[in-house]
Amino acid sequence: MENFLQQLINGVTLGAIYGLIAIGYTMVFGIIGMVNFAHGDVFMLSAFIALIIYLAMTQILGVTALGLVFLIVLVCAMALTALWNWAIERVAYRPLRGSFRLAPLISAIGMSIFLANFVQVVQGPRNKPVPPIFTDVIHVTSGGAFDVTLSYKQILIVGVTGVLLLAFWYLVQKTALGRAQRACEQDRTMAALLGVDVDRTISLTFIIGAALAAVAGTLYMMYYGVVNFSDGFTPGVKAFTAAVLGGIGSLPGAVIGGLLIGLIETFWSAYFSSDYKDVAAFSILVITLIFMPSGLLGRPEVEKV
Amino acid sequence: MSAPLLSIQKLEAAYGQIVALKGVDLDIMPGEIVTVIGGNGAGKSTTMMSVFGRPRASAGKIIFDGQDITHKPAHEIARMGLAQSPEGRRIFPRMSVLENLQMGASVDGMAHFQADLERMFDIFPRLKERIDQRGGTLSGGEQQMLAIARALMSRPRLLMLDEPSLGLAPLVVKQIFDVIADLNRNDGLSVFLVEQNAFHALKLAHRGYVMVNGQITLSGTGRDLLANPQVRAAYLEGAH
Ligand SMILES: Nc1ncnc2c1ncn2[C@@H]1O[C@H](COP(=O)(O)OP(=O)(O)O)[C@@H](O)[C@H]1O
Ligand SMILES: [Mg+2]
Numbered sequence: 001m002e003n004f005l006q007q008l009i010n011g012v013t014l015g016a017i018y019g020l021i022a023i024g025y026t027m028v029f030g031i032i033g034m035v036n037f038a039h040g041d042v043f044m045l046s047a048f049i050a051l052i053i054y055l056a057m058t059q060i061l062g063v064t065a066l067g068l069v070f071l072i073v074l075v076c077a078m079a080l081t082a083l084w085n086w087a088i089e090r091v092a093y094r095p096l097r098g099s100f101r102l103a104p105l106i107s108a109i110g111m112s113i114f115l116a117n118f119v120q121v122v123q124g125p126r127n128k129p130v131p132p133i134f135t136d137v138i139h140v141t142s143g144g145a146f147d148v149t150l151s152y153k154q155i156l157i158v159g160v161t162g163v164l165l166l167a168f169w170y171l172v173q174k175t176a177l178g179r180a181q182r183a184c185e186q187d188r189t190m191a192a193l194l195g196v197d198v199d200r201t202i203s204l205t206f207i208i209g210a211a212l213a214a215v216a217g218t219l220y221m222m223y224y225g226v227v228n229f230s231d232g233f234t235p236g237v238k239a240f241t242a243a244v245l246g247g248i249g250s251l252p253g254a255v256i257g258g259l260l261i262g263l264i265e266t267f268w269s270a271y272f273s274s275d276y277k278d279v280a281a282f283s284i285l286v287i288t289l290i291f292m293p294s295g296l297l298g299r300p301e302v303e304k305v
Numbered sequence: 306m307s308a309p310l311l312s313i314q315k316l317e318a319a320y321g322q323i324v325a326l327k328g329v330d331l332d333i334m335p336g337e338i339v340t341v342i343g344g345n346g347a348g349k350s351t352t353m354m355s356v357f358g359r360p361r362a363s364a365g366k367i368i369f370d371g372q373d374i375t376h377k378p379a380h381e382i383a384r385m386g387l388a389q390s391p392e393g394r395r396i397f398p399r400m401s402v403l404e405n406l407q408m409g410a411s412v413d414g415m416a417h418f419q420a421d422l423e424r425m426f427d428i429f430p431r432l433k434e435r436i437d438q439r440g441g442t443l444s445g446g447e448q449q450m451l452a453i454a455r456a457l458m459s460r461p462r463l464l465m466l467d468e469p470s471l472g473l474a475p476l477v478v479k480q481i482f483d484v485i486a487d488l489n490r491n492d493g494l495s496v497f498l499v500e501q502n503a504f505h506a507l508k509l510a511h512r513g514y515v516m517v518n519g520q521i522t523l524s525g526t527g528r529d530l531l532a533n534p535q536v537r538a539a540y541l542e543g544a545h
Binding site: 176180183186187191193195 | 357359380388391400407408412455459
């Protein structure tokens, strides 16, 4: 029982991070029909950006108010990662729009390799340790076989994710920008006929996706206490799995898929084998693609023109 | 005589290898209702869409209000005051009726949204009943009304309608044509109307063009074309 509760807490934390990344996959797919292979690496890049700002603030500037530090790190990482992704779209994807279908996909794979290598070169190939932050834990139960704990970091991760998802939901559902975004997703030509600047809206999609990935990157960096240039791949594929499982193109699907993947991975590691936890996630990807290609909340067929 | 609001000059356009327009000339004066009639595949819809650059003109020119818009991006053309209810209606299927109308008004910065919304509800009371329903679940007739209302929400200077009568009951067709006539008479709205329903269209329009196989073969006032034996034989026999 205690083990179950603990795994539930850990799984939701991990799932929140996957869900944030998954939104970027699902939005880009929704609007231009492309699997953005570089998205995991954008997430990895954001973790490095967050780490650099965190180190600069605490060790060079000597800021000690950790709440403030966290907020600034988060906002700066979101802004800078968004800028990167905006530039990536302009340079690597937009010129290929209207080219053959696989062209942007190949370009995205190239961009993924470029980002990983770039970070490897400028930051080195070894794990970067992160000075601990928010180390307190709450003992939810005590006296059993072991204490069930909930760390401040976990509360922060779930809390920040919840708040940002709400803000994001509001943006997409209730604002003119979000409406234009959804219109482009449903019929780009018609959106243009109604005065929507489609290219600008696609840029916006990459910006939003990157900003949410940067939230995930910042939280991931703090939570695991270590980052590496290769960290884009595995979480990237898992978040992509989450997007597929939830139904690619569906925003609530991405969040639910993220939570499910986080929970499955955590419980699998706890009750079966942590050696095979990645295999579990990838098996889900394959099984979903074969038996339920439109996912849990997806549309039966994703029509793309 | 004043300058045309829209002037299409020697327009050619193609879909890949398929040449759809072979030198189309067409003018719409401010305040005029102009119709293009013709059989299936004549190039009517292509003419309308190519005004927005979809497909782009491979030769010729499109002038709106004195400005060459042949190579402008579609969204900038829309912002100049052209609105289209296109072939197939192209309602956003996963948006509510209200959101579809908001999309129409967004060009205009939503400035007159409430007032215009009330007006659309007066014209099409059906839309009011369906306000929260998703566009994709509307009937064909309701979608047609929504497409026209969405186009009107931007307060266009030129309203372009591609076969607004398609798939509608005669009573609804009459109602929609009455609405167009009213908007033209009372607000001076210019209308570019494409129709297979030649009888209604020519009765409504000030002037008309007959299109065959990507070319204009005849033009004249609506009344003249209605009386023209060739037009009668080709497009009006059997109808009404
Ligand atoms: N998307 C398209 N791709 C290829 N050919 C098209 C497309 N749309 C129309 N056409 C062709 O262009 C010609 C004109 O079509 P269209 O403008 O739709 O005619 P109309 O509206 O008068 O029925 C037809 O031969 C049609 O087959
Ligand atoms: Mg047509």
